[in-house]
Structure formats: C-alpha cells, structure tokens
Amino acid sequence: MRNKKSIFCRPASALLALLLITACGDRNQTAKTSVEKSEVTAEKHLRIGIGQFPGTRPLGYAGYISGFILRGMTTFDDKGKVFCTLCTTLPSFENGLAVLNQKANGETGISQTFHIHPEARWGDGSHITSEDFKLRWEVGRDKSTGHRAHGYYMHFSRFEIVDDKTFVLHSGEDGYHYQDHRPLKPLNARLERAIFERDPKAYLDNSYYSAEPANPALWNGPYLVAKMTLGDELVMERNPYWYGKRPYFDKITIRAIENSAALEANLVSGTIDMIAGGAGGLQTDQAISFEKRHGEKFNIFYAHGVLLERLLVNMDNPILSDKRVRKALLYALDRQQISEQLFDGKQPVGHERYIRYNKPVPEGVHKYDYDKSRAIALLEEAGWAEIRNGIRYNNKGEPLKLELGGASGDKTRDLIRQAIQSYWRDVGVDLRLTTQTQRVFFGQTVRKRKFPGLALGAVGYSPHHLYKHRYHSASIPSDENGFSGMNHGGFHNAQVDELVIAHLLELDAEKYHQMTRTIQSILTDELPDIPLFWRPKIHVLPLGLKGFRASGHITPCSVWVEDWRFE
Amino acid sequence: MRQYLLARSAQSLVVILLMSFVIYGLIGLMPGDPIDILASEDPTMTPEDVAALRALYDLDLPVYERYLNWLGRAFTGELGYSRLFGQPVLDVLGPALVSTLVLMGTAFIVAIAIAIPVGVLAASKPRSALDYGVNLFAFAGISLPSFWLALMLMTLLCVTLGWLPAGGTAPAGSGVLEQLRYMLLPVATIVIVNVGSYSRFVRASMLEVLRKDYIRTARAKGAGQWRVVWRHGLRNGMIPVVTILALEFGSLFSGALIVETIFSWPGMGKLIFDSIMGNDFNLALIALLLATVLTLLGNLLADICYAKLDPRIVIGEGR
Numbered sequence: 001m002r003n004k005k006s007i008f009c010r011p012a013s014a015l016l017a018l019l020l021i022t023a024c025g026d027r028n029q030t031a032k033t034s035v036e037k038s039e040v041t042a043e044k045h046l047r048i049g050i051g052q053f054p055g056t057r058p059l060g061y062a063g064y065i066s067g068f069i070l071r072g073m074t075t076f077d078d079k080g081k082v083f084c085t086l087c088t089t090l091p092s093f094e095n096g097l098a099v100l101n102q103k104a105n106g107e108t109g110i111s112q113t114f115h116i117h118p119e120a121r122w123g124d125g126s127h128i129t130s131e132d133f134k135l136r137w138e139v140g141r142d143k144s145t146g147h148r149a150h151g152y153y154m155h156f157s158r159f160e161i162v163d164d165k166t167f168v169l170h171s172g173e174d175g176y177h178y179q180d181h182r183p184l185k186p187l188n189a190r191l192e193r194a195i196f197e198r199d200p201k202a203y204l205d206n207s208y209y210s211a212e213p214a215n216p217a218l219w220n221g222p223y224l225v226a227k228m229t230l231g232d233e234l235v236m237e238r239n240p241y242w243y244g245k246r247p248y249f250d251k252i253t254i255r256a257i258e259n260s261a262a263l264e265a266n267l268v269s270g271t272i273d274m275i276a277g278g279a280g281g282l283q284t285d286q287a288i289s290f291e292k293r294h295g296e297k298f299n300i301f302y303a304h305g306v307l308l309e310r311l312l313v314n315m316d317n318p319i320l321s322d323k324r325v326r327k328a329l330l331y332a333l334d335r336q337q338i339s340e341q342l343f344d345g346k347q348p349v350g351h352e353r354y355i356r357y358n359k360p361v362p363e364g365v366h367k368y369d370y371d372k373s374r375a376i377a378l379l380e381e382a383g384w385a386e387i388r389n390g391i392r393y394n395n396k397g398e399p400l401k402l403e404l405g406g407a408s409g410d411k412t413r414d415l416i417r418q419a420i421q422s423y424w425r426d427v428g429v430d431l432r433l434t435t436q437t438q439r440v441f442f443g444q445t446v447r448k449r450k451f452p453g454l455a456l457g458a459v460g461y462s463p464h465h466l467y468k469h470r471y472h473s474a475s476i477p478s479d480e481n482g483f484s485g486m487n488h489g490g491f492h493n494a495q496v497d498e499l500v501i502a503h504l505l506e507l508d509a510e511k512y513h514q515m516t517r518t519i520q521s522i523l524t525d526e527l528p529d530i531p532l533f534w535r536p537k538i539h540v541l542p543l544g545l546k547g548f549r550a551s552g553h554i555t556p557c558s559v560w561v562e563d564w565r566f567e
Numbered sequence: 568m569r570q571y572l573l574a575r576s577a578q579s580l581v582v583i584l585l586m587s588f589v590i591y592g593l594i595g596l597m598p599g600d601p602i603d604i605l606a607s608e609d610p611t612m613t614p615e616d617v618a619a620l621r622a623l624y625d626l627d628l629p630v631y632e633r634y635l636n637w638l639g640r641a642f643t644g645e646l647g648y649s650r651l652f653g654q655p656v657l658d659v660l661g662p663a664l665v666s667t668l669v670l671m672g673t674a675f676i677v678a679i680a681i682a683i684p685v686g687v688l689a690a691s692k693p694r695s696a697l698d699y700g701v702n703l704f705a706f707a708g709i710s711l712p713s714f715w716l717a718l719m720l721m722t723l724l725c726v727t728l729g730w731l732p733a734g735g736t737a738p739a740g741s742g743v744l745e746q747l748r749y750m751l752l753p754v755a756t757i758v759i760v761n762v763g764s765y766s767r768f769v770r771a772s773m774l775e776v777l778r779k780d781y782i783r784t785a786r787a788k789g790a791g792q793w794r795v796v797w798r799h800g801l802r803n804g805m806i807p808v809v810t811i812l813a814l815e816f817g818s819l820f821s822g823a824l825i826v827e828t829i830f831s832w833p834g835m836g837k838l839i840f841d842s843i844m845g846n847d848f849n850l851a852l853i854a855l856l857l858a859t860v861l862t863l864l865g866n867l868l869a870d871i872c873y874a875k876l877d878p879r880i881v882i883g884e885g886r
Contacts, residue, residue: 053841143616144623146601150612201623210653230652230659231841232833233735255735255831261718262829266733269725439844443599482617484606 067558123216686769708763816865
C-alpha cells in the first residue's frame, strides 16, 4: 500500500510543486510586471494591443502600422487638410508647383512638382530619391502585380525625374483633390527594382517586404521593423536616420489580440499599455462599459467622424424604390434615443454623408428627426394604409415586409438591428433580420447586390470624398463590370451622375464645396441609403500618454507618433 | 508488418490525394477570391482590369484545371505564397506548427498523465466516493466552454491576482520558467477541458476490462489489486483509449482556435481560421492538408500501438 500511495503521490507532488514554483515565480513576476511596467516606461517601451494582425501587403503595412514605419508623400491632417509627409512643399497652383497644361487630346492635365525632403532617408541611412517614387508608380501601374490603388497610379501618365530629390507627376484631368497622394509611398529602388523587373507578376511575393521585413532599408518612418512574428506581434525600434522630430519611445510593440475581452484583460493586467482604435479594437458599447469600470486608470479617446453606420437600400426592391417609404423608415427611427440608450450618445446621429468636423449640419442637408406620425402619413401616402395584426398592407393585399441583412459576430450591430426592428414594427413594418458570416455578407451578398432589402454596414468617408464611386450609376456592380463598382444599392439619378463627375473634376475650391453641398442635399433627399450613426474610432490610452492625436478619418493616429510622450 | 505499413502508406497517399482535391474544391467554392477583394477595394478598377487579372492568376479556369496546375506545382515543391502574410506558405506554417505542437503537445501529455491514473482509480472503485468525485470533475470539465473557462482563468490569475501574463508568448531569449508562465494558462484551459473526456474513456474501458474472465482468473491466482489493475487490466483497457488518442493526434497540429485566439498564441488553429476568413487560398489548403496527413499518421501509429498492447492483434496478416 505504501508503494501504491507513493507512486500516486510522487507525480501529484511533482505537479503541485511545479505549479507552486510557477505560482511563486508568478508572485515575483507580479512584482516584476509592475516593476517591468515602470521600467518599460523608463525604458520607453510602449506596448499596443490591436484587434487584428495587420496584413503585410501590398509592400508594407497599410494604415495604422504604416504611420510608424513607412511614410508616403502626403496625408490629411486632423482637420482634413492635405499636408506633406515626405515633400518639402505641397504642390499647389498658388506656389507654382502645380500647373495646368493643355494636352494633345484637348484635356487639361496637371503637372505637379515634388521636392523630396533633403534629409528623408531609408532606415539604412541611404537617401530617399525620385527613383524610389518612380518604382512605386511603375509597380502600381503594372496590372500584373495586383498592387492596390491601381487606378491612382494609372491616373498619372508620366513620371519625370528632375534630379535625385525632385520629380514631376503628370496627370490627366483632375479636381480639387489633386493634392491627395496618400498611395504614393516610396519603394527602395536599390533593393526592389531588380526583383520587380525580373518578374512583375511574382514581385509582391519575391519582394524584400515579404522575404526580409526587418531589413531597415525598407522603411522610412520614425520607427523600423525590428522583429515580426506573423499573426502575433510586431516589434519596432526607433529609426536612427529619421529626419523629423525624435520620437519619445525607443521601442513600440504591436500585439494582436483578437478577442475584445482578452484585449481588455491584457490592458488591465498590464501586459499591454494601450488599445489602438479601429478594426477589431473596442466597439463603442464595450468602450463605454470599460470606461465605467476602469475609466480612472485609462484615457478613453473617441475619435469621431470617419465611419457612417448606415442601412444600404436595394433600390431594385419595389417597396424601397418608393422614396416616401425610405423617408418614412427614417422618420420612424428615433436614432437619438438609440444612440443614448446603446452608446451613451457617443455615436452621434448621422445626417450628411461627409465629414464636417463637429460643425453644424450645413444648409440644404435634409434632417430626419424622429417623427412617428409623419412616418405613418408617408407610408399611408405611399399606399400602405391597411393594418392587420400590426402589419401594414397595400391595396393589393401585399404586406409591408422587408429584410435587413447583417454580418455575424458584431454584437453592437445586432443591437442596432433589433432596435430598428422594434421601431419599425411600431409603424407597421414587418422587418426580418438575416445574418451571414462577414466574409459572405460583405464579400458576396453586398458586393454582388444579392441582399433583397436592406443591409447594415458602414461607409468610410475621406476628407476629399469621391462620390462618383458610390453614387454614380456606372458604379453599380454588375456581372458586366466584374462587380467592380461600389454603388451597391443600385442608386441611379441623372442629376447626381452629372454632378459627381463635375465634382470630381472641379478645381475651384468654392465651386467644389458648393457642389458638395448640392450633392449632399440631393442624397439626403433621395436617401439611397439610410444614415444611422457616426461610429468613432476608440483608443484606450494610458493616463500619462500625451501628444496623442487622432484624425477620426482615414489618416491613422500613428502619423503623429513623434509627438507621443509619457509624462 | 512491413507489407502492412507499405499498404497503409499507399492507402494514405490515395486518401491524401483525394482530400487535396476535396479541400481544393471546397476552398474554391467559398465566396470571393483575391481579385474580388482587389476589385472591391479599388473603385477605379475597370472590368478589363478584373478580367485580365483573373486570366493572369488562372482564376478564369475551371476548378479541376486549377487543381491540376496546383498539383503539378506542389509535386515540384512549389506550394506558393501566403496572400495574407506575403511569405512562402511553409515559412508561415513552420513557426505556427512548432508553436501549436508545444502548446497542444504539453496539454496532451499533461491531460493524459492526469486522465489515465484518475480514470483507472475511478474504475477500480466504481460507485465509490472517489468515482463520484472523478465523474463530477470530469463532467464539469466536459461541460465548461473553453472560451468561458479561458476568460475566467485570465480574469482571476492575470487581472485580479496579477500572477500570470494575460496572453502571448514569452519574449525571445526568456528562460524556461518565463516560458512556462506564458504557457500555463492556455495549457491549463486545454487540460481542464480535455481531461474530463479522457478520464471518462479510460474509466469506461477499464470497467469493461475488469469484468473479464482473465481478470477474475488473475485474482483467483492471488494477484493483488494493484497488479490486477495496472499489469493485467490497464494494458487491455488502453486499446480503445489509444483509438481516441489517435484521433486526437491530428488536433495536436491543427491547434485550438478558441484558446489560441483568447491567449494570442500564434498557432495553427488561428492561422487556419485567419487563412480561410482572409481568403488565403494557398495557406488554408496546405494547413488543412497537413492536418489530414497528421491524422492519418496518428491512425497508423494507433494500429501499431494495438499490436504492441495486445499480442493477440497481429497486423498485416489476412484472416
């Protein structure tokens, strides 16, 4: 018996001992974690949690990560104005760096001269030259590479190198947004040109960005990639050759934590120092709940104005093709109440379809404050007068039945959809909710216009929004155009078609803004989609972090990482 | 034996080939492809651009033709690049596979090390307090959803007590103890969830064996309880357990999606999920095939184990 006991006891004791040792280690580690945290601050190491590991294509990280490591020619500031990130002076007609020229075909093109910052360098110390920008332009134009924003590069028909630090870009007809050159990021030609020329089709795969991402010569931002563990974390260290303001942090680690509860736990336990806003980060309701529990330990930063949550309307639906019904549906929704109840008012009601930086809603934009009786009157006017069992019917005996699709896994949107269902039921609309996986819903159902009624999604607006892609009838995705357009609702309006093209090519600022207002007025009257709320990007920051700025639009907050400091 | 192994290997090869076609076909049926994604992100793309890119990447060909092209390239060792990570598929899979093997292997060993003695003990004293206690814990483990358990453990040990890191892997160059700290929570979650079912298998199998004639004979010959259970019973009782464990073998390499996601463990489960959701055709295909190959291998090993455990089983001979 003694033997038997000891045989059982030994492994059990060993296991217990191991757990105790680890736990004791943990106790030390608790101390270490806290100490480490202060040391981390002393050593200037910032650990950021994000919801999704950034995709590494095409040639460098997009969005948030690129702000740290790869700067392009221009970007928007937090007020929506274009500014130089790699050039010394932004080309404009006023300073003479942008000039109009008459082309052979009668078109009026624009030539823009860029002076690259004299001290702009790659992470290995070599200068960023015109050749580096030219390579990006060539790669972007080459269809076989599969490079994103192909249309942007195709827009520039000629790239003229003046000297190592000066080049001229010649475009066709252009409009007010001609200074927006966000996709124009240099590619180190010394490393990359030979790879591109050897096999353009395989270039993205063979590039150093794929094969050797920690090569300093690939990056030009305030930080360089030091280590990358795919799907897990990215470690960045200060770029010794960064020509701008010296960033405060020596090292920044970005760690992907895809579960929001785990993201919170990591933050509270000190494993990470902050949570970045954007895809996969905290949603508004989660942030509000987090703020209530831990608001005194963290600074919750709501960056407003980028994403409009809206109901996409399939204009081919016979019920929804009637403007009166669309208006009635919007009047029937108490969006302010939904915003207050679900989001503490932190997702403001959206009326217009562009970013207005907290200025009042401009004249001409139609507002639809909650008005149930007006909604009912409009529905009755549209022929939905008879009510049976709480549902409206038309004179043909057809019920007012609609379907609202959504993507699975988004708790906030599920709540919004349920609230909409309840409000519309109140005016006699039978709304059925359907759910598909994100990939199927956005990748197929919305993109190929297979949603029968309404679809809940968001649209991101840039400061110089090009309405053509979303509201021109030629942008309605179809089999014929390879489903390449973004007018997923199928909206068509001759006046809007004409206006959005003119808007695209308007250079005069005043006329451009007037056109924007007219387009807004028509869109808010026609309601090709039903606007709901402006969804903020929510950043959870440590209390001591100062100098943090977030645009609320497409420019990532990391573009101002040099200003971040810990006090 | 050699003949048997050769026959099984040939059989496995056919299964792998068939599975490669099935997986390729299923992934091909999934909505969207890389060109769809490009087109949806770039409103300036013309229909001609879309058509040209489809032709360039063979996406305009029927699935079987694309499969044959892929197979031809795969036989030459060219498995393609990951669309999500922009690196050769094997370069992406390698570290994830190692990471998963460390996590799942440790959890597997610990779970077995706990489940076998616990299951045997419960079976040797059926309907005793010990048996009821083991059953209670086993059912609790089986019933607990792994995501809930993981979050509870994380809240308790990381947030409230601050003993352990809340996720990720130990920084490069860390000592064994530091690496253990990072592993402890994900391993504990998997062990708690698995040990219940494993111990139930062992218990059921042992109960069956302990009723056999030869066990009664052994007892009649004066063999003690210890010898009867551990020497005579366990060996035969392990045969059905080995089958279950063999089926689990594949999961050692395919990872645990929920645990990996919650603890940010960069393993195969998360990678397979991301590759499928992110339309990373090459990566998803190879990762799923790898899981198939390893499950087949696990079953082959199980067959060999049967023969080792029970001399009456002779593999490779016709009846």
